[in-house]
Amino acid sequence: MKSTINDVAARAGVSIKTVSRVINNEPSVRPATRKKVMDAVNELHYQPNLAARNLAGTRSYTIALIYDNPNAYYIIDMQNGILETCKARGYELLIHPSNSKSDTVIDELRALVEHSKVAGVVLTPPFSETQSVIDEVKKLGLDYVRIVSSGAAEGDEDNCIQVDDSGAAFDITKHLVEHGHRRIGFLCGGEEHVSTHGRLDGYKDALRQAGIPLESELIIPGEYSFDSGVAGAKALLALDNPPTAIFASNDEMAAGALFAARLMNVEIPQQLSIVGFEDSPFSRQTWPKLTTAHQPNSEIAKCAAALVLNKARSKSSSESASANKDAGIIKKFVPELLVRDSSGDAPAN
Amino acid sequence: MKSTINDVAARAGVSIKTVSRVINNEPSVRPATRKKVMDAVNELHYQPNLAARNLAGTRSYTIALIYDNPNAYYIIDMQNGILETCKARGYELLIHPSNSKSDTVIDELRALVEHSKVAGVVLTPPFSETQSVIDEVKKLGLDYVRIVSSGAAEGDEDNCIQVDDSGAAFDITKHLVEHGHRRIGFLCGGEEHVSTHGRLDGYKDALRQAGIPLESELIIPGEYSFDSGVAGAKALLALDNPPTAIFASNDEMAAGALFAARLMNVEIPQQLSIVGFEDSPFSRQTWPKLTTAHQPNSEIAKCAAALVLNKARSKSSSESASANKDAGIIKKFVPELLVRDSSGDAPAN
DNA sequence: ACGTCAAATGACAACGCTGTCATATAGGGG
DNA sequence: CCCCTATATGACAGCGTTGTCATTTGACGT
Numbered sequence: 001m002k003s004t005i006n007d008v009a010a011r012a013g014v015s016i017k018t019v020s021r022v023i024n025n026e027p028s029v030r031p032a033t034r035k036k037v038m039d040a041v042n043e044l045h046y047q048p049n050l051a052a053r054n055l056a057g058t059r060s061y062t063i064a065l066i067y068d069n070p071n072a073y074y075i076i077d078m079q080n081g082i083l084e085t086c087k088a089r090g091y092e093l094l095i096h097p098s099n100s101k102s103d104t105v106i107d108e109l110r111a112l113v114e115h116s117k118v119a120g121v122v123l124t125p126p127f128s129e130t131q132s133v134i135d136e137v138k139k140l141g142l143d144y145v146r147i148v149s150s151g152a153a154e155g156d157e158d159n160c161i162q163v164d165d166s167g168a169a170f171d172i173t174k175h176l177v178e179h180g181h182r183r184i185g186f187l188c189g190g191e192e193h194v195s196t197h198g199r200l201d202g203y204k205d206a207l208r209q210a211g212i213p214l215e216s217e218l219i220i221p222g223e224y225s226f227d228s229g230v231a232g233a234k235a236l237l238a239l240d241n242p243p244t245a246i247f248a249s250n251d252e253m254a255a256g257a258l259f260a261a262r263l264m265n266v267e268i269p270q271q272l273s274i275v276g277f278e279d280s281p282f283s284r285q286t287w288p289k290l291t292t293a294h295q296p297n298s299e300i301a302k303c304a305a306a307l308v309l310n311k312a313r314s315k316s317s318s319e320s321a322s323a324n325k326d327a328g329i330i331k332k333f334v335p336e337l338l339v340r341d342s343s344g345d346a347p348a349n
Numbered sequence: 350m351k352s353t354i355n356d357v358a359a360r361a362g363v364s365i366k367t368v369s370r371v372i373n374n375e376p377s378v379r380p381a382t383r384k385k386v387m388d389a390v391n392e393l394h395y396q397p398n399l400a401a402r403n404l405a406g407t408r409s410y411t412i413a414l415i416y417d418n419p420n421a422y423y424i425i426d427m428q429n430g431i432l433e434t435c436k437a438r439g440y441e442l443l444i445h446p447s448n449s450k451s452d453t454v455i456d457e458l459r460a461l462v463e464h465s466k467v468a469g470v471v472l473t474p475p476f477s478e479t480q481s482v483i484d485e486v487k488k489l490g491l492d493y494v495r496i497v498s499s500g501a502a503e504g505d506e507d508n509c510i511q512v513d514d515s516g517a518a519f520d521i522t523k524h525l526v527e528h529g530h531r532r533i534g535f536l537c538g539g540e541e542h543v544s545t546h547g548r549l550d551g552y553k554d555a556l557r558q559a560g561i562p563l564e565s566e567l568i569i570p571g572e573y574s575f576d577s578g579v580a581g582a583k584a585l586l587a588l589d590n591p592p593t594a595i596f597a598s599n600d601e602m603a604a605g606a607l608f609a610a611r612l613m614n615v616e617i618p619q620q621l622s623i624v625g626f627e628d629s630p631f632s633r634q635t636w637p638k639l640t641t642a643h644q645p646n647s648e649i650a651k652c653a654a655a656l657v658l659n660k661a662r663s664k665s666s667s668e669s670a671s672a673n674k675d676a677g678i679i680k681k682f683v684p685e686l687l688v689r690d691s692s693g694d695a696p697a698n
Numbered sequence: 699a700c701g702t703c704a705a706a707t708g709a710c711a712a713c714g715c716t717g718t719c720a721t722a723t724a725g726g727g728g
Numbered sequence: 729c730c731c732c733t734a735t736a737t738g739a740c741a742g743c744g745t746t747g748t749c750a751t752t753t754g755a756c757g758t
Binding site (some may be wrong): 004005006015017021024048049051052053054055056057058059 | 713714715716717
C-alpha cells in the first residue's frame with residue numbers, strides 16, 4: 001500500500017541512495033536519472049516517511065509554533081498560514097501553547113529540542129519580544145523566526161517578520177484627520193506590549209505632521225480589553241471638550257468604546273468616529289461595523305514559516321545553493337486601513 | 350545529551366528490550382526489575398524518541414484532530430484539551446483543518462493514514478456528523494472519536510463524546526419559564542447542524558412540560574450568525590404580541606439580538622430577557638453580559654483524546670489488559686446554565 | 699536435589715531513511 | 729586509445745525503538 005523508497009528505487013532501476021538524492025534536491029544526479037526517479041515517485045505516489053527521515057537524518061522535518069495569546073482568531077490564522085507552508089514543503093507542525101506568565105517556556109523549549117528533533121521555531125508575541133526566550137532559543141542553536149512589532153526587531157532583522165504598528169496607526173490617524181477631526185482620543189493597549197507603543201507613536205506622528213498639538217488628556221492608558229475600552233471611552237466622553245474621534249488600540253477596545261458611546265447616547269459615526277485595529281471578526285459584528293486596520297495574519301505566518309524552513313535547510317551543506325531562496329518572503333507588513341461604518345466626517349460643530 | 354534506551358539499559362543493567370517492556374507497561378517484568386529501570390529512566394530524564402517509536406512499532410504515537418469550524422475559540426479549546434491528554438501520555442497531535450464544503454477530507458484522511466502513521470483521529474462537527482466521513486474513517490480502520498450533538502450518536506455511542514444540546518436547551522428554557530416568561534422567542538441555528546435541532550427540541554420540551562403552547566410565530570429560522578440574530582430579534586420584536594424573552598441558539602446570535610433590542614430601545618433585561626448558548630468570550634463582552642449555557646470544550650476534548658488513545662492502545666495485544674481503562678472519561682456532557690445579566694423576571698405586564 | 703514449566707529476560711532483525719565512503723562511469727587531454 | 733579526474737552512483741552502516749523468537753531464571757512439586 002504505502003510505497004517506500006525501496007519501491008521507488010526498484011521501479012526506477014537505481015539505488016535507494018539515488019532516490020534519496022533526488023527527493024532531497026541534492027546535486028550530482030544526471031538529469032536523465034532524476035527524471036526516471038521522479039517518474040517512479042509520481043507513479044507510486046511516493047511520500048517520504050517523516051518518522052524515518054527524522055530518525056535517520058541530521059535534519060528534522062518538524063517546526064514548532066510557540067504561542068500564548070488569548071486571541072484565538074490570531075492563533076488560528078497563524079496556524080493555518082504555517083500549515084500551508086509546511087504542507088507544501090513536506091514538514092510537520094508542532095503546536096505549542098505555553099504560558100508567558102510563568103517561566104516554563106524555557107524548559108519546554110529545551111525539552112522540545114532534546115525530545116523530538118525540531119528544525120526550527122516560530123515565535124509569536126509575547127514570546128517573540130521576550131529577551132530571555134530569544135536568548136534561550138539562540139543558545140539551543142535553534143533556527144527561529146520572530147513575529148514582532150517593528151520596534152522589537154533591533155539588530156535581529158534577519159530573524160524577524162515585522163508588523164509595522166506605527167505605520168498603520170499613522171494611516172488610521174491620518175484617515176481621521178482627513179475627515180476633519182482635530183481632537184482625537186487614543187485608547188492605549190497594555191504597557192507590556194511593544195505594539196502598544198508602536199501604535200501610540202504612529203498616532204503621535206500623524207498628529208504632528210498635521211500640525212495638531214498633542215493633548216495628554218486625550219491619551220488614555222488601557223489594556224487591550226473590552227472593559228478597558230468601555231472605561232476609556234467613558235472617560236474621554238466625559239471631558240469638558242470631548243474628542244470627535246476615538247482611536248482604540250484594538251478592535252476589542254473599539255467595541256467597548258462603541259458600547260460606551262451607545263450608553264451615553266452618542267451617535268456613531270455622526271457625532272463620534274471610532275476606529276479599531278486588527279480587523280478581528282469582532283469588528284464586523286459591532287454595529288456600526290468598525291473602521292480598522294487589517295493585519296494579514298495568515299500571510300504573515302506563511303512568510304514566517306517559509307523563512308524558518310529556509311534557514312533550517314541552508315544549514316544542510318549537501319543542499320544545492322539556491323541563490324535568492326528568500327525571494328517572495330515579505331519581512332515587513334503594514335496593516336492596511338479598512339474603512340467601514342464607524343468613522344466619518346467630524347461633526348460640523 | 351539526549352539519553353536513549355541504550356543508556357537506560359546500561360544504567361539499569363538490563364537489556365534494552367526490558368526497558369522497552371517497562372516503558373510500555375508490558376507484563377512479565379519482575380517488580381524489582383521494573384523499579385531498577387524506572388530509577389534509571391528518572392535519573393536520566395529519559396524520554397522515548399517518538400520518531401523511532403513510530404518507525405519501529407506497529408503502534409503510532411500521533412493522533413489527528415480534524416476540524417472545520419469558523420469558531421476559533423472552539424478550536425483552540427479543543428486543541429488545548431487534546432494537547433493536555435497527549436502530553437500526559439507521550440503522544441503527538443497533528444492538527445488538520447479542512448474544508449467541509451469540498452469533499453477533500455476523504456482524500457486527506459487517506460493521505461494522513463498512508464503518509465504518516467496516525468493512531469487515531471478526533472472528529473469535530475461538522476465532520477463528526479457527516480456520514481461519508483465517518484464511513485471513510487471506519488473503512489480506513491482508524492480508531493476515532495466523534496464529538497457530536499447527542500442526536501448524532503445513533504448506534505455508535507462507543508465512539509462518541511456527546512454534547513446534550515437538548516438537555517441544556519431545556520434547562521435554559523426552564524430558567525426563563527421560572528422567571529415568569531410565557532412567550533419565549535427562539536432563534537434557530539443553521540438547518541444543517543445537528544445541534545440546531547437538539548436545541549430546538551429542548552426548548553419545545555421545556556415549554557410542553559410547563560404547559561405552555563408552542564407558537565410557531567415565535568420560532569425564527571436563522572444560521573448561527575450575528576446578522577441572523579439581529580434580523581430574528583427584530584422580527585420577534587415587531588410582532589403584535591412580542592415575546593418577553595428570546596432564546597438565541599448561540600452567543601453570537603444573542604449578541605445580535607441584544608443589538609436589535611438596543612436599536613428598538615428595549616431595555617435588557619427589564620423589558621426583555623435574552624439568553625445565548627456556548628459561553629463564548631462574546632457572551633462576556635456584550636452588555637449586559639449574556640446568560641448562556643457553558644460548554645466545557647477543553648474538558649470535552651480531553652475526554653475525546655483519552656478515549657482515542659485507549660482505543661488505539663487496546664489493540665496492542667501485548668498490553669496488560671487494564672480493566673476499566675475508560676474510567677474517568679465522561680462521554681456525555683450537558684452544558685450548564687450560566688445566569689448572568691441579560692435575563693431576569695418577565696415584565697409585570 | 700532434580701526436573702518441569704511458566705515467567706522473565708535477552709539477542710537480533712527490522713522499520714524507512716540519510717550519511718559516509720567506496721566504486722563506477724563519462725569526458726577531456728595527451 | 730589510454731590515463732586522469734570530476735562527476736555520478738551504489739553498498740552499507742547506523743538512527744532509537746519495537747516485534748519475534750530463543751534462552752535463561754526461578755518457583756514448585758516430587
